[in-house]
Amino acid sequence: MGAAALTGATVSFDLQKMLHRKGEFETARLDDFAFRARARTMRLLATAIERSPEDLVALIATMDDDAILGRLADDGGSSVATRIRRSHPGKIGVKYLLIAVSMGLLSGTAQAAERDYCPERPGIGTPACTIAPGRISLETGLVDWTREDDSSTRSDTILIGDTLVRIGLTDTIEAQLGWTPFGHARTRDKNSAAIDRANRVGDVLLGFKANVHNPDGSGFSVAVHPFVTLPVGRGPVGAGDWGAGLVVPVTYDLSDALNLELSPELDAAVDQDGNGRHLAFSGTMGLGVAITPAVTGTVEFQALRDDDPSGATTQALAGLSLGWMANDALQLDIGGAIGLNHASPDSEIYLGISRRF
Structure with missing residues (x-):
């Protein structure tokens, strides 16, 4: 009876450990996906505004997307960044940026066409x-x-x-x-x-x-x-x-x-x-x-x-x-x-x- 109880406790403990490890794995996978999505978006954004992709990608380790756009606008290097912040006040987020870049809104011709x-x-x-x-x-x-x-x-x-x-x-x-x-x-x-x-x-x-x-x-x-x-x-x-x-x-x-x-x-x-x-x-x-x-x-x-x-x-x-x-x-x-x-x-x-x- 005591041995059975001990075995049940061991099985329960192992199941919890397995679920915990699976959660850590999924979290890491999602974090990696989010990082890659941000990096890809920033590279596209850098190309659209003629900035160094490496420099822009390096910023994502210490700044969120809204802060990066704010820095670009404050540096006077991108009226594109200013327009995005005006059209979408608050937290920008990689999803909005990725949609904008994918639709070509930040390319040279589309940027001119979309100017207010x-x-x-x-x-x-x-x-x-x-x-x-x-x-x-x-x-x-x-x-x-x-x-x-x-x-x-x-x-x-x-x-x-x-x-x-x-x-x-x-x-x-x-x-x-x-x-x-x-x-x-x-x-x-x-x-x-x-x-x-x-x-x-x-x-x-x-x-x-x-x-x-x-x-x-x-x-x-x-x-x-x-x-x-x-x-x-x-x-x-x-x-x-x-x-x-x-x-x-x-x-x-x-x-x-x-x-x-x-x-x-x-x-x-x-x-x-x-x-x-x-x-x-x-x-x-x-x-x-x-x-x-x-x-x-x-x-x-x-x-x-x-x-x-x-x-x-x-x-x-x-x-x-x-x-x-x-x-x-x-x-x-x-x-x-x-x-x-x-x-x-x-x-x-x-x-x-x-x-x-």
């Missing part, structure tokens, strides 16, 4: 982001009404179809073509009640924008944007002569919901009489707020100095605009601006649409 759409509309300032290569952005002001009112005259200018076409040439450079197909200007003399009306086309803008840091506009982004205007139209809608300018837009993400925008600009502006050019310069500061994932509001202030030979002026404007991303390639916008001093236009209201192709 960044229209220049709405607002007074200029964003630093550029359109991805092979993409085209068509941005149109459906209607834009500006009113200027002083002691002797009131002027109303309505622009219809003011359009900017942006074409992605490389990962960091885009070409721009702009034109106003129709403008109506009405001026009323308050003393004589005489009214002058003019229907004109506007001038053509040719330019390009070259981003020098983070072309998708994430984090800290900087670009240079030279342009020229060609005198296709006539006054009061067209300028009457050629002009040129340079904008250096800068944006910085203060948080996931706040974006700071700066747009200093230097112009060879056309003289008021339509013959010759003079110096004009301005500075625009804005704060963009992500109200919802699809709606962004922007508050802006601009100061502009115009040294026209007929009389130098300094304008000050404040603007407010809203942009709604109906989908990842279509934005509708509305906005306005008011003059903060006597030299500025009294008010402006506009409505527009932007579409990426």
